[in-house]
Amino acid sequence: MSQVSGRLTGQSSVPKQAKANSRASGRSSSSRFRPILLSAASLLIAVLLWQLLSTFVFNPFLIPPPLAVIRAAIPMLLSGEIFADVSISMVRVLVGFLTGSLAGIVLGVLLGRVRLLHDLLDPILELLRYLSPTAMIPIAVIWFGIGEMSKYFLIFWGTFFIVVVNTTAGVWRAPMTRQRAAECLGASRLAIFALVAIPSAVPYIVTGMRVAMASSFMSIIPAEILAADSGIGYLLQKSALLLQTNRIFVALLTICILGFAFDRLFRFFVDRVLTRYMFYIAIA
Amino acid sequence: MLAIRYSPLTVRVLGEQPLLQVAGLSKTYSAGDHSYVALDGIDIAISKGELFCLLGPSGCGKSTLLNILAGFEPPSSGSVTSNGIGVTGAGRDRVMFFQDAGAALFPWLNVEENVRFGLRVRKVPRQERDFIIDKYLRMVGLDHHRDKFPSQLSGGMRQRLQIARALAVEPEILLMDEPFGALDALTRRNMHSVLLAIWQRTGKTVVFVTHDITESILLADRIGVMSAGPRASITKVFEIDMRRPRDLTDPKVAQLFRDIEALLAPEIARPQELDKMTVED
Numbered sequence: 347m348s349q350v351s352g353r354l355t356g357q358s359s360v361p362k363q364a365k366a367n368s369r370a371s372g373r374s375s376s377s378r379f380r381p382i383l384l385s386a387a388s389l390l391i392a393v394l395l396w397q398l399l400s401t402f403v404f405n406p407f408l409i410p411p412p413l414a415v416i417r418a419a420i421p422m423l424l425s426g427e428i429f430a431d432v433s434i435s436m437v438r439v440l441v442g443f444l445t446g447s448l449a450g451i452v453l454g455v456l457l458g459r460v461r462l463l464h465d466l467l468d469p470i471l472e473l474l475r476y477l478s479p480t481a482m483i484p485i486a487v488i489w490f491g492i493g494e495m496s497k498y499f500l501i502f503w504g505t506f507f508i509v510v511v512n513t514t515a516g517v518w519r520a521p522m523t524r525q526r527a528a529e530c531l532g533a534s535r536l537a538i539f540a541l542v543a544i545p546s547a548v549p550y551i552v553t554g555m556r557v558a559m560a561s562s563f564m565s566i567i568p569a570e571i572l573a574a575d576s577g578i579g580y581l582l583q584k585s586a587l588l589l590q591t592n593r594i595f596v597a598l599l600t601i602c603i604l605g606f607a608f609d610r611l612f613r614f615f616v617d618r619v620l621t622r623y624m625f626y627i628a629i630a
Numbered sequence: 631m632l633a634i635r636y637s638p639l640t641v642r643v644l645g646e647q648p649l650l651q652v653a654g655l656s657k658t659y660s661a662g663d664h665s666y667v668a669l670d671g672i673d674i675a676i677s678k679g680e681l682f683c684l685l686g687p688s689g690c691g692k693s694t695l696l697n698i699l700a701g702f703e704p705p706s707s708g709s710v711t712s713n714g715i716g717v718t719g720a721g722r723d724r725v726m727f728f729q730d731a732g733a734a735l736f737p738w739l740n741v742e743e744n745v746r747f748g749l750r751v752r753k754v755p756r757q758e759r760d761f762i763i764d765k766y767l768r769m770v771g772l773d774h775h776r777d778k779f780p781s782q783l784s785g786g787m788r789q790r791l792q793i794a795r796a797l798a799v800e801p802e803i804l805l806m807d808e809p810f811g812a813l814d815a816l817t818r819r820n821m822h823s824v825l826l827a828i829w830q831r832t833g834k835t836v837v838f839v840t841h842d843i844t845e846s847i848l849l850a851d852r853i854g855v856m857s858a859g860p861r862a863s864i865t866k867v868f869e870i871d872m873r874r875p876r877d878l879t880d881p882k883v884a885q886l887f888r889d890i891e892a893l894l895a896p897e898i899a900r901p902q903e904l905d906k907m908t909v910e911d
Contacts, residue, residue, distance in 0.1 A: 523733040526702055529720040531748030531799050541751070545738050622738040622779065 410592045415599065418592035428581075432600060435566055435577040438494065439608075442501020443562045447555050450506045454513025458547065459539055464514070475507035479565035487573045497569050497577075504565040505558040509551070516550025517543050548623035552616055559612060563605045647714065648675035649835050650699065650803060655708030657694055668694050670861040672708070674854060678802070681829055681836045683846035684864075686856030687894060692839045695856075696807050699837060700726045712803065722752075725796040727806040731788035735780040741767065741791055742776040748799040766794040769828060786817040790824060797828070803835045810845070822848055826874055843890050847883055848876050855893050866893055 393412050400411040410418070422428040457464045457471075479500040486503075490496035520543040528542045570579020578597055585593035616624065655672040658665050668691040676682045684692045697703045699710060701719040710717040712724060720726075728734035736744050742763055749759045767773040770790035780788055789809060796804060809825075810818045826849065829836055840846050846853045853868040868890065870876075876883060 521733040523728050523730055524736065526700070526720075526726060527728060527734040528736075528747070528751070529702075530700065530725045531795065532722060532752040533747075534751070537751050541747070542736070545736070548738070622740075 415595045419596045438497040446502040446505025450509025454510040457514040458517025479504035480568045492573045500569045504561045508558040509554045512554025516547025520546035649678040650676040655705045658706040683850035683853045684839045685846045690858045691862040724803045725801040729808045770794045806838045
């Protein structure tokens with residue numbers, strides 16, 4: 347249906363590559379579900395092993411078995427305590443990640459195109475990007491206090507440098523052939539920049555953002571452990587002080603699930619909105 | 631009308647002034663205190679409607695010359711004029727056609743949008759765009775693949791899309807840089823027919839770079855044979871006044887092949903010169 351309307355309007359927003367993929371992997375229902383079944387089996391076996399080992403081999407206080415973790419999680423879920431911490435942390439990650447990505451893309455695009463700007467700013471960026479968000483926690487607290495702003499800043503810091511470096515590389519490496527082709531067709535320098543160089547850089551930008559997303563998840567925890575009174579990191583810290591290993595494991599599992607979910611969401615978004623720009627990989 | 635395009639001699643009598651003229655052109659690349667003279671003393675006059683092949687060993691500077699004709703690089707000395715006007719950059723009258731269609735096409739745009747790109751940036755009125763796109767997609771036989779993306783096209787289809795995209799902006803001159811070099815032999819033969827049909831129908835002037843003697847004989851009105859670099863120049867120009875499609879088993883074709891090969895033989899036997907090449911060809 348979307349195919350037909352796409353042809354009528356002369357616009358195809360959903361390239362058919364995805365369809366072809368699903369067709370290729372969907373030869374029979376068993377082969378389609380096999381990866382999912384294998385993943386499920388792998389997770390199930392891991393949980394079983396964890397249960398056995400923590401019951402019979404390791405000290406269950408140090409490594410609480412999954413059942414104990416679930417028992418600890420239920421009241422946290424029911425009271426909404428965990429959701430409050432999750433949403434606080436996620437807002438911090440999102441604000442920092444989105445502003446950091448935006449700033450990184452804007453600056454990266456300019457650095458990839460304007461040689462002078464690149465030569466001027468690159469040395470500074472090259473030095474600063476070795477300062478991990480964790481290294482910046484003490485100064486962030488002095489600058490912004492332990493409120494939300496210091497967390498936004500730290501996530502921004504972690505995201506910005508990764509995205510800027512990737513975006514610069516992507517714009518820089520937009521194929522000369524493609525730019526010349528556009529030039530021949532009559533595109534101005536500005537048009538080549540906007541309509542060729544930037545779209546050519548999208549795969550690099552997306553990759554940078556995915557890496558930055560993972561880094562954001564890693565940065566938010568130390569930031570909240572050291573300088574916060576809410577969020578998952580704070581939950582970890584508080585549980586550790588009270589030696590509640592069950593609750594620590596609940597918090598750790600929550601981080602795993604959230605990171606995974608966010609990455610899937612991001613990929614879903616990319617598949618929906620940016621697939622056509624990712625064809626670059628297929629054709630290169 | 632068509633007869634004029636068949637015979638280069640007639641064309642040159644009719645067109646008093648060549649469309650594309652290269653005079654005393656040289657190109658030197660310097661890196662530090664090293665300098666490399668890639669091209670030296672190139673003179674060509676190409677008439678309107680002519681299909682001119684630049685034939686030479688790999689690395690001889692054919693592509694460099696084509697890049698200069700396109701206006702991507704300036705010559706070190708000498709001049710290039712198109713329609714009597716000096717070439718200083720990419721111009722509306724010339725469109726370059728690349729071997730690597732994967733890099734040259736816009737992979738995020740579908741077939742139709744790739745053709746539309748040139749019309750958009752040249753500010754062709756909206757209501758005319760669809761008509762032009764239709765016309766050229768039909769000409770290259772891609773009108774049933776409008777919604778496909780370049781990654782979903784075969785190599786031959788990608789090159790046909792490149793042709794349509796170039797023709798849509800209605801240039802006078804097509805500059806083709808070993809356009810079919812990456813295709814398999816059958817697709818290549820097919821593309822030769824496509825190109826000849828389009829050339830005869832549109833009357834475009836074509837400068838076609840190749841290192842394949844057979845290809846140049848099948849296509850060209852004239853073949854400019856280049857020597858290997860450094861200081862590459864056009865050593866001889868062959869005129870082919872034969873009807874197309876040309877028969878490879880024709881003794882005249884075979885003789886021409888032998889003549890050109892004899893001319894290229896010393897170049898082919900000098901591989902050590904290629905090692906010195908610093909210029910991308």
